[in-house]
Amino acid sequence: MDARDVIKVGMSAERSLIVPPERTVGHFVPGMPxxxxxxxxxxxxxxxxxxxxxxxxxPGWVTVGTEVDIRHxxxxxxxxTVRTLARVVGVERRVIRFEVEAFDDKRRIGEGRHARGLVNIEAFTKQFGGI
Incomplete structure (x- = not known):
């Protein structure tokens, strides 16, 4: 599969979540906020x-994260409530590049770039034994 055939610059998505205690620094590191x-x-x-x-x-294809360049x-x-957005900014044969942003109720809380690699599940499983 060649990503350039099906993925276009400008494609985007948005997600929202309400921050639970389990996603905080203090949950992972005692004594932290x-x-x-x-x-x-x-x-x-x-x-x-x-x-x-x-x-x-x-069918049979997924993407996996390969690069992150993010500022919190x-x-x-x-x-x-945290709202996260991603927009495709570049498409190569097997790599898709994104601009990403995150906002809370008051302001932008994160920004940066992310890349995802195109992976064939069957070939990956043969090489690495599963996902």
């Missing part, structure tokens, strides 16, 4: 990027 953790924000950015293109993928700009407390 109970604010939205950077790795959890990056996870949402990866998921929304996948959402933007998954309907275009042929502001703390977000438990209970706040």
């Amino acid at each position: 109970m604010v939205y953790a950077t790795p959890m924000m990056i996870l949402e950015m990866e998921l929304v990027s996948g959402d933007a293109i998954k309907s275009c993928l042929e 700009l502001a703390a977000t407390p438990v209970g706040a």
